[in-house]
Amino acid sequence: MHIAHPLRRRFFAPRFFAVILMASIALLTPVRAHAVSKEIVELQTQVQQLLDMVQRLQSTVDARFGVIQHLVEQTADSANRMTTAVEGLQQKVAAQNEAMSGKLDSTSGQMQSLNDSVDELKSRMGKLDKAIADLQSQLQNMQAPQPPQTAPGAGGLPGSAPGGPGGQGAAPAPAMNQAPPLQETFQAGVRDFNGARYPVAQGEFQDVIQYYPQDDLAGTAQFYLGEIAYRQQSYDDAIKAYNVVLENYSGSTKAPAAQLHKALALLAQNKRSAGIQELRSLVQRHPQTPEAAQARSKLNGLGARAAH
Numbered sequence: 001m002h003i004a005h006p007l008r009r010r011f012f013a014p015r016f017f018a019v020i021l022m023a024s025i026a027l028l029t030p031v032r033a034h035a036v037s038k039e040i041v042e043l044q045t046q047v048q049q050l051l052d053m054v055q056r057l058q059s060t061v062d063a064r065f066g067v068i069q070h071l072v073e074q075t076a077d078s079a080n081r082m083t084t085a086v087e088g089l090q091q092k093v094a095a096q097n098e099a100m101s102g103k104l105d106s107t108s109g110q111m112q113s114l115n116d117s118v119d120e121l122k123s124r125m126g127k128l129d130k131a132i133a134d135l136q137s138q139l140q141n142m143q144a145p146q147p148p149q150t151a152p153g154a155g156g157l158p159g160s161a162p163g164g165p166g167g168q169g170a171a172p173a174p175a176m177n178q179a180p181p182l183q184e185t186f187q188a189g190v191r192d193f194n195g196a197r198y199p200v201a202q203g204e205f206q207d208v209i210q211y212y213p214q215d216d217l218a219g220t221a222q223f224y225l226g227e228i229a230y231r232q233q234s235y236d237d238a239i240k241a242y243n244v245v246l247e248n249y250s251g252s253t254k255a256p257a258a259q260l261h262k263a264l265a266l267l268a269q270n271k272r273s274a275g276i277q278e279l280r281s282l283v284q285r286h287p288q289t290p291e292a293a294q295a296r297s298k299l300n301g302l303g304a305r306a307a308h
Contacts, residue, residue: 219252
């Protein structure tokens, strides 16, 4: 309607002015008191006709401008509905992305548990092989002939002198028994971790690292220490624990997961550049791992490329 008024003024102003001028001339023309000119009557009739035409034309234009205004309002309503639909679609896409992220996290947790089970099975197989080898060695030693005693009665008979050299050689054995059993301690730590008994799980994983630092499960236990700190939102401690995995247990199967979770901890601290750099490093170092796939998805979500 703001556009219609100027258009009307531009369209009707000259013609309406001309009609008014003609009507004024006709009305102001001197008329004799007793004789009205026929021409003046005709002119007045024509002026009245012109005025009627102008009124009809103005009514037509008003009607057309009303239709145009209605069309404009319909277009505005359609645009508003389209905007609402787009916003709803964006919300649905965001919700689907969040759901997909949750599914990825759940899948990551399941893969982590599966990897832990595989690592535990490998460790048990290694321990079983070692136990079998030790048993075979003991059987061979038992089957070997005993050397002759050179000094009978000197306390050299087996079991006759508990305080003899054999007893002294077995003295360190109680110290070895102080170490907790590896598998039981690690499994107890995993159970306590899944049960959110983090202080107890932390002590059990630390025992694994302390008493069995060269075992494969030591790297996994160190990774769980980082997970405990991460779940407690102690991101600095989590990053330190993940760095130990990457530096001291780089060959561990948990190294890719440690680097991924380190990047997530950095992002949780709003350290975007450091987090993106860690994700890119993970993709380059372990390109075929599930953690690398998650890193690529996270980079896409951040609007960053996997390779820089």
